[in-house]
Amino acid sequence: MKIIFYGTRGSIPVADRDFIQVGGNTSCVLVIFNSGEIAILDAGTGIRKLGHDLLEDKEKTKGEIFIGLSHTHWDHIQGFPFFKPAYDPGQKLIISLCGRQKHARDLSSIFAAQMQRDYFPVSFDNLQANIEFFEADTEVWHTQSGAAITAAEHGHPGGAWSYRIEEQGKILVYCTDIEHGAGIDPNVVRFSKDADLLIHDAQYTSEELKSKVGWGHSSWDQAIEVADRAGVRQLALFHHDPEHSDAFLFELEKKYQQHHANIFLALETMSITL
Numbered sequence: 001m002k003i004i005f006y007g008t009r010g011s012i013p014v015a016d017r018d019f020i021q022v023g024g025n026t027s028c029v030l031v032i033f034n035s036g037e038i039a040i041l042d043a044g045t046g047i048r049k050l051g052h053d054l055l056e057d058k059e060k061t062k063g064e065i066f067i068g069l070s071h072t073h074w075d076h077i078q079g080f081p082f083f084k085p086a087y088d089p090g091q092k093l094i095i096s097l098c099g100r101q102k103h104a105r106d107l108s109s110i111f112a113a114q115m116q117r118d119y120f121p122v123s124f125d126n127l128q129a130n131i132e133f134f135e136a137d138t139e140v141w142h143t144q145s146g147a148a149i150t151a152a153e154h155g156h157p158g159g160a161w162s163y164r165i166e167e168q169g170k171i172l173v174y175c176t177d178i179e180h181g182a183g184i185d186p187n188v189v190r191f192s193k194d195a196d197l198l199i200h201d202a203q204y205t206s207e208e209l210k211s212k213v214g215w216g217h218s219s220w221d222q223a224i225e226v227a228d229r230a231g232v233r234q235l236a237l238f239h240h241d242p243e244h245s246d247a248f249l250f251e252l253e254k255k256y257q258q259h260h261a262n263i264f265l266a267l268e269t270m271s272i273t274l
């Protein structure tokens with residue numbers, strides 16, 4: 001499978017000149033399966049460009065598109081009204097509805113809320129795609145060719161979900177907006193076990209994390225510890241703090257790579273084949 005990052009920034013998009021190399025758009029990752037089917041992880045502002053790219057290659061949007069949301073904080077859904085395939089009557093979208101059982105919130109009403117007239121000129125009802133919702137945390141989603149997508153809840157204010165995607169023996173785990181609390185959450189280690197690529201929240205340095213307790217995020221050191229304990233092959237550090245410039249992040253990456261050869265910054269437009 002191939003993974004392309006369309007949004008790697010956390011919390012809010014940034015357009016400042018010194019931040020563009022790492023990327024300014026919020027969470028959005030495209031997964032292209034060997035079968036040609038696709039899945040999208042989160043609908044942050046990066047999904048706008050992703051939608052344009054998909055429409056340029058109609059082959060890619062022929063089947064269903066699975067959209068797995070980690071949760072519905074702004075930076076993970078805000079791009080959706082600008083996702084052009086959602087306006088295509090021939091397109092089928094399957095949107096994950098994790099936590100419905102526990103939180104009893106209807107995802108369609110959350111999406112509709114961000115598109116109500118006070119915020120956006122087009123209402124959710126005007127989207128012409130065939131949109132279905134699916135509870136990925138209670139069942140395994142199988143694409144038509146058999147790739148498997150599962151979800152598991154992790155710690156974040158309001159709850160958030162990790163995704164594990166498996167196709168032909170390759171494993172991708174996406175785990176963002178996670179606060180481990182004291183120590184590392186053993187469930188996250190278990191869920192990430194033997195992944196070929198782990199994409200993990202790394203919003204803060206360990207020093208910064210001390211004053212961000214309860215904000216719902218992880219440090220670089222925590223992401224690396226999860227990767228080590230789970231035996232993952234590669235770790236992409238993700239959900240970069242909007243206050244961290246390119247210079248700051250590249251310097252940090254250089255320092256960490258001296259001791260951890262298999263870690264790297266997730267950069268907007270970067271692609272990885274597993």
Ligand SMILES: [Zn+2]
Binds near residue numbers: 073
């Ligand atoms: Zn976020």
Ligand SMILES: [Zn+2]
Binds near residue numbers: 071073156177
């Ligand atoms: Zn969040």
